[in-house]
Amino acid sequence: MVARETVTLSVEGREVQVEVVRQPRHLGGSQAYWRCPKCEALRSHLYVAGNELACRCCHKLDYRSRHVLHPALTRAAKLRRALNAPAGILAPLPARPRNVWPVVKASVARPIVNT
Ligand SMILES: [Zn+2]
Secondary structure, three states: OOEEEEEEEEEOOEEEEEEEEEEEOOOOOEEEEEEOOOOOOEEOOOEEEOOEEEOHHHHOOOOHHHHOOOHHHHHHHHHHHHOOOOOOOOOOOOOOOOOOHHHHHHHHOOOOOOO
């Protein structure tokens, strides 16, 4: 059985009625979902953007992690800059400078990817 109730929220000083749907879980209990006022899909979270309450899809919100490089790539680029190497993960590294091998070795020898 699905229980439904309506909650009145204040969004930017304006009252918005949002339906809450409680669905039974397999191992007992229930889980509550918001019904998006815009697309009427059941969502765990609703967001306020532009004075409007809606789900992530309706607001076309995106995850920051989709646009951030992998930490290993960021670190590799930082090491390349330190070595004055051309940008690009596949670009060749410059020849080893004489008499600075211990410093270069220590900075390059650290693992880039932690598994
Ligand atoms: Zn929506």
